[in-house]
Amino acid sequence: MPDFASDPMMTDLVHLAVALAIGFLIGFEREHSHAEEARQHTFAGARTFSLTALAGGLSGLVDEGLILPSLMLFSLAGLTAVAYWATAREKPGAGGTTEIALLLTFLLGLAAVRGHVMEAAIGGVSTAIILSIKQSVQRWATALTEEELYAALRLLAISVIILPVLPDEAFGPYDALNLRDIWLMVVFISGLSFLGYWLIKLAGSGRGVLLTGFVGGLASSTATTLSLSRFAKSGVSAGELAAGIVAANVMMLIRIGVLVAALARDVLVALAPGLVAAALAGGAGVLWLRRGREPMAEEAELDLGNPMEIKPALIFAALLAVISVAASFGAEQFGQSGLMLVALISGLADVDAITLIAGRKASGGEIGMGAAAYAIMIAAASNIVLKAGMASVIGGKPLGLRVGAIFAAMIAAGAAALLVL
Structure with missing residues (x-):
């Protein structure tokens, strides 16, 4: 019986699965939040967040340094900035929570494959929780x-x-x-x-x-x-x-x-x-x-x-x-x-x-x-x-x-x- 725990390929697959799960969790929360707000067109949902986390994980596996992850992060940041600019023109005063969460999701996916699986998982769950308590935070702030x-x-x-x-x-x-x-x-x-x-x-x-x-x-x-x-x-x-x-x-x-x-x-x-x-x-x-x-x-x-x-x-x-x-x-x-x-x-x-x-x-x-x-x-x-x-x-x-x-x-x-x- 193969020892999956000592197999580097299986370890990488497990880490990628964790990254994918983190992305899906955060994206699902964003999808649900946008549905609650009756927003038909959104910048990123469950699929986009899942793919972003997976991209972060793969960039960390393909390049053991920081060149490829850095290039992909800067590219993602540019795409996110353009998307936010377009949203802000259409809806002045729009928040940038989803855009920031997307960049964080990429970093969490990268962390998951760089030996920080537990930290990435905790960060992903914490991010989803923070995103989900928007209404409560607004009520507390006004109260x-x-x-x-x-x-x-x-x-x-x-x-x-x-x-x-x-x-x-x-x-x-x-x-x-x-x-x-x-x-x-x-x-x-x-x-x-x-x-x-x-x-x-x-x-x-x-x-x-x-x-x-x-x-x-x-x-x-x-x-x-x-x-x-x-x-x-x-x-x-x-x-x-x-x-x-x-x-x-x-x-x-x-x-x-x-x-x-x-x-x-x-x-x-x-x-x-x-x-x-x-x-x-x-x-x-x-x-x-x-x-x-x-x-x-x-x-x-x-x-x-x-x-x-x-x-x-x-x-x-x-x-x-x-x-x-x-x-x-x-x-x-x-x-x-x-x-x-x-x-x-x-x-x-x-x-x-x-x-x-x-x-x-x-x-x-x-x-x-x-x-x-x-x-x-x-x-x-x-x-x-x-x-x-x-x-x-x-x-x-x-x-x-x-x-x-x-x-x-x-x-x-x-x-x-x-x-x-």
């Missing part, structure tokens, strides 16, 4: 506001441009600072906030206060508490608003769990009983607040602002650095009690920062897993107490009493579970 587009670009900037160039080495007091680690956490937190923002946008505010609380809590439980508290003066039920605020803070506990899981899973094992108990108490509180209530007719609009402003990201980075140094100082001078004091104070400003610091120090062996779990729960409790006061001051006494009672139950349940289990 995006200028602020949202800039927010996405900022997220890409801080993660793709800034992060890779930062040094990954410890410095500063107690060697507590690491620019790469600090900025990585900025990217992670910003990404969570960005995800939360889009969940709110896609789900819509029409799902009512409760869903607004759950989804808004993923982006910022503090901003959600503030926003929902303001609705108390507009006639929205204090019970409904309290349920939304509690839901946002249950999501905060879930977010803490996600952060700790990403940093130090051993800390999550120690912290999980407290988080689960507090979240269950909060969930029970939401059910109690909403007992017998009809869904709201009016929708709650949540103003979270732009999730990717550069200034808040820089402030968070500075806060992370300060808390890192303070935590190292407190732990060295006063032991675990110093770390707990730092957690209590920093939790008033931001629970994510001390969560990241405690998780990182525990994973590095600087503090015990239990100490890290206690510090994170203290910060969460401090943050929750602050938001109870916020709800009371902004939303009034009826809202403050409801939120405060559930928050007290959450703190008590979390503390009891953490101490007992």
